Amino acid sequence: MGHHHHHDEIFKLHTPDFRQLNKKLDRRTFLTKTSLGLGALAMGSLLGRDLFGSSPKAAAGAAAGAEADILKALPHFAPKAKRVVYLFMSGGPSQIETFDYKPGLAAMLGQDLPPSVRNGQRLTGMSANQSQLPVAPSIYKFNRHGKNETWVSELLPHTAQVVDDLCIVKSLYSEAINHDPAITFFQTGNQLPGRPSIGSWISYGLGSDNHNLPTFIVLVSRNGQKDQPLYARLWGNGFLPSKHQGVQFRAGGDPVLFLNNPEGYDGKDRKEMLEYLTKLNQLQNSAYGDPEVDARIAQYEMAYRMQTSVPEAMSMADEPDEVFDLYGPDSRDPGTYAANCILARKLLEKDVKFVQLYHQGWDQHGNLPQAIAQQCKATDQATAALIKDLKRRGLLEDTLVIWGGEFGRTVYSQGKLTATDYGRDHHPRCFTMWMAGAGVKAGISYGETDDFSYNIVKDPVHVHDFQATLLYLMGIDHERLTYKFQGRRFRLTDVEGKIVQGILAS
Amino acid sequence: MLLDIFTFTGRLHPLIVHLPIGFLLLAVLFDLLAYRPRYAYLRAAVPLTLLAGFAAAALACGFGYLLSLSGDYDAGVLGRHKRSGIFLAIVAGVLWALTIPRIRTRLQLPAKAFSALLAGLLLLTGYAGHLGGSLTHGDDYLSLAVLTAQKRALPASVEEAFIYEDVVQPMLVKKCGQCHRPGKLKGELSVQDLASLLKGGKSGPALVAGQPEQSELYKRITLDPDHEDFMPAEGKPPLKRSEVAIIRWWIAQASAAGGKKIGELKDPAAIQAQVAAFLGLGGTAAPVETVAGVEQRINPDIPLQADQQAIARLRQKGLMVRVMLHQPLMLDITLPAGSGRSINEIKDDLLKIGKNIIWLNLSANGFTEKDLAFLQELTNLEKLRLEKNPLGDGISAHIAALPHLEAVNLNETRISEAAVQQLAQHSQIRRVYSWKAGK
Structure with missing residues (x-):
């Protein structure tokens, strides 16, 4: 924006419009602006970690004090992971058909779940009124795999091949029993909407490693059963500056809407327009100091860079056949989970810090045997391929892979139990997730559940513990990454969370 | 509840206590200044100032008593502070009484004697105040020992330390x-x-x-x-x-x-x-x-500081220098792929901060093993990415002896399978990546 232009006079604060606007400067805005000098905050993520770099803008906003101090202290630990790919299995995959092997259940087929196991704990309204809670063993077999002879379901033959790279946690538990609060809890640390997603916290705390792409990118599978909805607030920035929100890349067509120039409008026009727009926004910013203006400026600039970087990152043209073979036949079909796994790997290669995939369709209240087989078929090969691909490229060194849903499923059948069919209700008291790669032990199982996969008997891991551990691996002390909003300091783990030391690689 | 109010009020003592100090000082000041004709009018203000000092001192005594109930103070110092404080309040009251016209005319106290009494009051204020300070900050907070104390010399080594x-x-x-x-x-x-x-x-x-x-x-x-x-x-x-x-x-x-x-x-x-x-x-x-x-556990050889000018120059040349930890200062450095930079443009500065570099990524920049001979001086390296560079077997010699190197990425380089095996077996490097290498 260095060049001067004869139209510059129009960017003065004396136009009637601006004066009109000035009158609207309300008390709240005034207080916020004068007491905090928020102008520099939005720059935080790019400058915060830039320990030695200083910019005029950062200097001008020295008043941003407390915020800047919090960001300046990062990272709190030497990080193990530079990037995260979180494979979110939305709907709540059954632990009983996948990783939590309970051979003893076969003998109890159809018997009522002993009351001593449930011990009066609540059920959802969907199965609370059943006259019986018949125990439903997995109809799928389990086999031992890998050096440590880990039990893995026959539904996951590809995942079984990489089991030596996985850190399987069988003792996750959540506080929420329904999808929306449970998934919101996992993503934001709170069951009520409105707080920032994990990826947003990481973007806010650690900034970007690739200034041409968003720090937090979201890919939603097209081929998952849309049984439970997903919504953008799950990857939303909450009260953090809005540039930290997850950016969803769509399947096929334009990955990001409205990124292409309109017809007859070339890149030079676009650049010039953006330069003027930035000037206008900066005027607005100097008048009001609203951090959202900074965020908007940054977003426009990011969008401009993304006009080149996104098509490049999303292009599959350079991928050899061997890669598609590895991820499975679906991977040639844009928008499938498998194709998204390849994209995730490409984005990670470009140092995108947080990539989150969502695959819906795990909410199997009925017809579970058939539905879960279909879900596993759609995801198993690509998931394992992602691990293998990251590993051979050396990226598992500093990339953390996470697989899991928002809760598990009940050992008893929801609805009628037959020889070939049953359903399972939501079960937040224990479920399985796995992690792989940077900083976590490979080839272990952590935590144990009882014989019914109903209660945890060893090493429980709360959702906040998982989040605390994830942040730790990225170099963040979950108790120290806070953001003050409406008079209170918030953090991802609220007021809880303990790092799960037992899964950390030494 | 009542007790809580007492505790709360008691804690206001350190605040209130400064009021009598101020008033009494002011009274003394007025009294002294009034000896000069220019300020003679100030004498009229002395009684009121003394009265205020007396009232504030009495109030401070009350609050101080409440505070003392919370215990936890050295009984000796506390007792002296209490007695001197109460005495101070009484003396202030008496001095004020001496200024009442009826009493003053009856006693016929000379102005100089009154001033001397005021000076005495000042000393008393200092004494009581010092005791109060000792209660809050400790006996040794303001003592001659602080002036004369010898700071223990820092031991030369851990072994030498007591x-x-x-x-x-x-x-x-x-x-x-x-x-x-x-x-x-x-x-x-x-x-x-x-x-x-x-x-x-x-x-x-x-x-x-x-x-x-x-x-x-x-x-x-x-x-x-x-x-x-x-x-x-x-x-x-x-x-x-x-x-x-x-x-x-x-x-x-x-x-x-x-x-x-x-x-x-x-x-x-x-x-x-x-x-x-x-x-x-x-x-x-x-x-x-x-x-x-x-x-x-952090490698103790990593320095606490790094040459910031070298870092600034590297950043200017487009390298991404990220702080992994502030103390010691651990750095993660990436030269963007295809940067077009020759090794000579960046080598000197990399060496200047060599001991701070823990993770280094020089992948896909056309470097040969000759270019990278300097790596052997980056002795604190833990992870090294050299993939997609035209490196031959000679690279092994530069990295095999790095004592902390855990993982090295040699994917898509020209290193031979034999050299990879050699490196994996005869160094402490735990993971050597060599996918699509040797072609």
Whole structure:
């Protein structure tokens, strides 16, 4: 924006419009602006970690004090992971058909779940009124795999091949029993909407490693059963500056809407327009100091860079056949989970810090045997391929892979139990997730559940513990990454969370 | 509830107490100035100022009494402070009474004598105030000893350090001394010196020589932080894990005694890093830790500082220099793929901060093994990415001896399978990536 232009006079604060606007400067805005000098905050993520770099803008906003101090202290630990790919299995995959092997259940087929196991704990309204809670063993077999002879379901033959790279946690538990609060809890640390997603916290705390792409990118599978909805607030920035929100890349067509120039409008026009727009926004910013203006400026600039970087990152043209073979036949079909796994790997290669995939369709209240087989078929090969691909490229060194849903499923059948069919209700008291790669032990199982996969008997891991551990691996002390909003300091783990030391690689 | 109001009001004493000091000082000032004809009119203000001082002093006495009920103060100092404070209030009252015209005319007190009395009042104010300060900040806060005290010289090495005198004593005073010291004595314990610790407090002796688990002091600092007996109490910053380890070692290995040099005791290595970190010795760093309970062992050879100009120049040339840890200063450096930079443009600056570089990514930049000979000087490297560079087998010689190197990425280089095997077997490098290499 260095060049001067004869139209510059129009960017003065004396136009009637601006004066009109000035009158609207309300008390709240005034207080916020004068007491905090928020102008520099939005720059935080790019400058915060830039320990030695200083910019005029950062200097001008020295008043941003407390915020800047919090960001300046990062990272709190030497990080193990530079990037995260979180494979979110939305709907709540059954632990009983996948990783939590309970051979003893076969003998109890159809018997009522002993009351001593449930011990009066609540059920959802969907199965609370059943006259019986018949125990439903997995109809799928389990086999031992890998050096440590880990039990893995026959539904996951590809995942079984990489089991030596996985850190399987069988003792996750959540506080929420329904999808929306449970998934919101996992993503934001709170069951009520409105707080920032994990990826947003990481973007806010650690900034970007690739200034041409968003720090937090979201890919939603097209081929998952849309049984439970997903919504953008799950990857939303909450009260953090809005540039930290997850950016969803769509399947096929334009990955990001409205990124292409309109017809007859070339890149030079676009650049010039953006330069003027930035000037206008900066005027607005100097008048009001609203951090959202900074965020908007940054977003426009990011969008401009993304006009080149996104098509490049999303292009599959350079991928050899061997890669598609590895991820499975679906991977040639844009928008499938498998194709998204390849994209995730490409984005990670470009140092995108947080990539989150969502695959819906795990909410199997009925017809579970058939539905879960279909879900596993759609995801198993690509998931394992992602691990293998990251590993051979050396990226598992500093990339953390996470697989899991928002809760598990009940050992008893929801609805009628037959020889070939049953359903399972939501079960937040224990479920399985796995992690792989940077900083976590490979080839272990952590935590144990009882014989019914109903209660945890060893090493429980709360959702906040998982989040605390994830942040730790990225170099963040979950108790120290806070953001003050409406008079209170918030953090991802609220007021809880303990790092799960037992899964950390030494 | 009533008690709470008393406690709260009592805590206002340190605030209120400054009012009489100010008023009485002002009275003295007015009285002195009034000897000059120019300020003679000020004499008329003395009675009112004294009255205000008297009233404020009385109020401060009341508040001070409430504060003293909360206990935890050295009885001797407290008693003197109380008596001198009350006496001060009375004297202020009497002096005010002397200014009442009826009394003044009856007594016929000369102006100079009155001024002398006022000066006496000033001295009394100073004495009572000093005692109050000692109660709050400790006897030694404002004493001649502070002026004449010799600071203990920093020991030259961990081995030379006296475990109690150089390490434990200052640590306890810093972390516990605000409440447990002569003059405050919470729980009747002082951590000021060894004798006080051995004497102990309300719960008995703080130490049992050689037995950390039996020692009240050690028990209290290792309880669950939510336990009501946990120390430090009231959310004051707890001891770090390394500090707890030092105290444990001192009780176990030095029998909780003084006058013992670390180097002359058993197993000094066990505590070497923690003590080095505590004393800030020699520019090397020890385990980094947090209250989150996770301890990371950090290579002590990583410097605490780095050449910031070199970093700035590297950044200017488009390298991404990220801080992995602030203390010691660990850096993660990436040269963007296809940057077009020759190695000579960046090598010197990389070497200037060589000991700080922990992760380095020079992939896909057309470097040959000759270009990368300098890597052998980056002795603190843990992860190295060299993939997609035209590197031959010669690269092994430059990296095989790096003592901390854990993983090296040689994917899509020209290194041969044999050289990879050689590197994997004959170095401490745990993971060598060589996918699509050798072509």
